[in-house]
Amino acid sequence: MKNIQVRVNGHPVAREIPDHRLLVDFLRYDLGLTGTKEGCSVGVCGACTVLLNGQPVSSCLALAVMADGGEVTTIEGLAEGDRLHPLQQAFIDYGGFQCGVCTPGQIMASKALLDANPHPTPAQIKEWMMGNLCRCTGYYKIIEAIQAAAAEKTEP
Amino acid sequence: MNAFTYIEPATIEEALATLVRHGEEAKLIAGGTGLVNLMKQRLVNPGCVVSLRRLAGLADVNLDDGKNLLIGALCTHRTLESSPIVREHAPLLAEAARRVATIRIRTMATLGGAVVHADPNQDLPPALIALDARVKLRSPKGEREVPIDQFFTGYYETVTQPDEIVTGIAIPPSARTTGSxxxxxxxxxxxxxxxxxxxxxxxxxxxxxxxxxxxxxxxxxxxxxxxxxxxxxxxxxxxxxxxxxxxxxxxxxxxxxxxxxxxxxxxxxxxxxxxxxxxxxxxxxxxxxxx
The missing domain is CATH 3.30.390.50 (CO dehydrogenase flavoprotein, C-terminal domain)
Structure with a gap:
């Protein structure tokens, strides 16, 4: 067992965890942050995307002990009180999700994109987001939602 | 995934001593994208996992006096694709790094990991061969360099010894009229x-x-x-x-x-x-x- 200290969505968290705890399991089972979903478990589908020290990572491939001393942002950390993050609002306004399982990962990956490149071209959006799989939307609504959030458009 | 003991050495000397102490029970971890997948499938079941993440200087990118490009083993693919020094002096390596998997993997996976993992499907090794790169290794006995095209011996096999750590790679200066x-x-x-x-x-x-x-x-x-x-x-x-x-x-x-x-x-x-x-x-x- 190891003691780790992590800032999760801005709040300091200290826990004792097994050495082989995965970051996705630490978030879901130890902290109850079930917004992060586990899909493929091999780092391919993007459902478990969270930000670790500001960078998008597959939390199913990250050891929680390796987040010790770092900062993790999950889908639960985006809204401010009752006010949704502009990306969350855009995914609703532009129909960027249907079943919703991939959506937390899609939105965290989009946030990392807009943090790195606030005004991406459609080609840059496609290249960045190609590792976040969605079996419902056909992707175009997701791209539109990201473009709208980048342009700070609130209505379709 | 089987349980293991996680060790986080503070210095390279401590990391090398940890490898000697645990022998074949020990596996090094950098980004973890390769090792964690292998452990999840129980293809590799180390008793102890030794992280390199606290080792200072191992993620640096530098040019030495002879214009050799020196890149630390912990440098991520994301850094390789975006570093101005790498893009100027080894655009082939930056381009190969950009084509690896997805952004989530590139933020975690490292140069050293891509080399020692020795999966022949990977993108960085062909680029490093075309750049005449040398792999830098460190053991308790000292340092050595191996030309990258003599480094790989088979599927997931390299010349790296159990007491050695890949610390980085060196790329010699290219001819001015080189294109890649x-x-x-x-x-x-x-x-x-x-x-x-x-x-x-x-x-x-x-x-x-x-x-x-x-x-x-x-x-x-x-x-x-x-x-x-x-x-x-x-x-x-x-x-x-x-x-x-x-x-x-x-x-x-x-x-x-x-x-x-x-x-x-x-x-x-x-x-x-x-x-x-x-x-x-x-x-x-x-x-x-x-x-």
Whole structure:
């Protein structure tokens, strides 16, 4: 067992965890942050995307002990009180999700994109987001939602 | 995934001592994208996992006095693709890094991991072979360097000894008239392993090919250095026919495996096609033209 200290969505968290705890399991089972979903478990589908020290990572491939001393942002950390993050609002306004399982990962990956490149071209959006799989939307609504959030458009 | 003890040494000396103490029970971890997947599938079950993440300086990118590009083993693919120094002095490596998997993998996976993992499907090894890179290793006995094309010995096997740590790579300065290209044939999805990948680097001198480097991924049990192609190009004018004849020689040395990306004959044919295209692109990048 190891003691780790992590800032999760801005709040300091200290826990004792097994050495082989995965970051996705630490978030879901130890902290109850079930917004992060586990899909493929091999780092391919993007459902478990969270930000670790500001960078998008597959939390199913990250050891929680390796987040010790770092900062993790999950889908639960985006809204401010009752006010949704502009990306969350855009995914609703532009129909960027249907079943919703991939959506937390899609939105965290989009946030990392807009943090790195606030005004991406459609080609840059496609290249960045190609590792976040969605079996419902056909992707175009997701791209539109990201473009709208980048342009700070609130209505379709 | 089986339980293990996680150890986080503060210095390289401590990391080396930990490896000696735990012997074959120990596995090094950097980004973890390779090792964690292998542990989840229980293909690798180490009793102890030794993290390199606290080791200072191992993620640095520098030019030494001889203009060698020195890149630390913990440098991520994301850094390789975006670092101005790497993009200027080894654009081939930056391009290969950019084509790896997805952004989530590139933020975690490291240069050292890509080298010691020794999966012949990976993108960085062919680029490093084409750049004449040397792998830097450290053990309790001292340091050594191994030319990258002598580093890989088989599927997931390298010359790295159990008491050694890959600390980085060194890339010598390229000739001024050098151009390079990295082509990755991806008929399935953009984040897939390649059906075949080719790294090529060509130096031109007064309209002839002064020297060339060609290396392939996903073409054999190790990343493949296609010396036979290079020998056929040296001193030749870059004509369409020369490139075709040189590229055809790769057909005799590739040894791919059949999978859902294609049969062995198909992959052999595609290796020839993509070697020719990569050479054409590298010649264009060197400011030349195929005549």
């Amino acid at each position: 290209a990295y082509l990755k044939f991806l008929p399935q999805t953009a984040d897939d392993y390649a059906t075949v990948s080719v790294a090529a680097r060509v130096a031109l001198n007064n309209g002839t090919i002064a020297d060339a480097r060609v290396a392939l991924g996903a073409a054999a049990s190790t990343p493949l250095h296609a010396r036979v192609v290079e020998d056929a190009l040296r001193g030749q004018a870059p004509t369409r026919k020369t490139l075709e004849q040189a590229a055809a020689l790769v057909g005799a040395i590739v040894d791919p495996i059949a999978d859902f990306r294609g049969s062995v004959p198909y992959k052999r044919d595609m290796a020839i096609v993509f070697v020719r295209r990569a050479l054409g692109d590298a010649i264009a990048a060197a400011g030349g033209a195929v005549i």
